Amino acid sequence: MQIRVGYELLYAFPRPTPVILTLSIHYSRVSDLVRPDHMLTSPPIPIRSYRDAFGNWCSRIVAPAGRLKISADTLVNDTGAPDVVATQAEEHPVDSLPEETLVFLLGSRYCETDLLSETAWCLFGQSPPGWGRVQAICDFVHRHIAFGYEFACPTKTAWEVFNERKGVCRDYAHLAIALCRCMNIPARYCTGYLGDIGVPPPHGPMDFSGWFEAYIGGQWHTFDARNNVPRIGRVLIARGRDAADVAISTTFGPNTLETFRVWTDEITRPLA
Known part of the structure; x- marks a missing residue:
């Protein structure tokens, strides 16, 4: 296509x-x-x-x-194929992670791991490691946040959206990224095009989209806490620690x- x-x-x-x-x-x-x-x-x-x-x-x-x-x-x-689902992808011990992934374990401008670490371990410490844990984080974030363009704020952080429980796609991504990093899973922010291909109407206004990638199973995998289902037609523009790197x-x-x-x-x- x-x-x-x-x-x-x-x-x-x-x-x-x-x-x-x-x-x-x-x-x-x-x-x-x-x-x-x-x-x-x-x-x-x-x-x-x-x-x-x-x-x-x-x-x-x-x-x-x-x-x-x-x-x-x-x-x-x-290709017209939806996002890859790799449920068998395993988590890596921190000491065996590739060096280039380590920066994506650290807190960043919009992802305050220090404020969310205790919460993350309470919520996801018993979840199955690897794909299952990242998906559990996406499921939580998807349920926890109410979506609305009126909630957009350029300075809103993961900690703030966790407490306010409302935001836009970048806020979903920031909270999921921060929670993954708290669980020692490298996660990076992605921005790009994502239309409504394969999605029944009504469709919302078009905008650039934010999602994230987690490093499990020896490679980076796409996750989308906002939509929380595999989507068709993502076109990547940029990756970084969070939205500050890819404005x-x-x-x-x-x-x-x-x-x-x-x-x-x-x-x-x-x-x-």
Whole structure:
């Protein structure tokens, strides 16, 4: 199957402002691109790109004073298969984990392991290790939080959402990540496109989505505490410790986001 993905963002800047953007499709999906997901700006301005510490493809611009539109539109080949379920995936002792996973055991900006450790062990200390434990965490988070776009808050942490019991997809991911790390399971935040392919209507408004990956069974596996069922058509943009590492835009000055559109649509007739 093919999926059309893209975005259109319209900002207003009172003066020239440096911006870092994390909007390019992850390198692990580059071979699936039917055409490049080139970032376009209106008015046209120079764009510089680089790899961050997590391997994500980031872009740097200096936005001019006034309005700036940033957009991309591309097609992605996809298997159409749902997220992999590997119930036999085992947990690893910390001393046998690969070094590159260890950073994803530590607390981070939005995932306060120190505040949630005792709670995590009380809730999940008796759950089956490995896949079963991560799934138990997802089940808990899915039930514990009420979803609503009106609950979105850019500064909300895992500890806060645990106590408030309401949030958006990134909050589900942050709480699940923090609880996994408390149980000595490496977990990392993911952001990308996730449409409603295979999901019966009514469908909510389209947005970028947040989920997470846990390291069990010798590899990273996808989990989604918000939806809590295998989904079709995830298109990864970036991974990091939490949402602070993969913000779609980091602006170094005042600005207003006036328009925000994201699309993820299945193409019924594949296009070249």
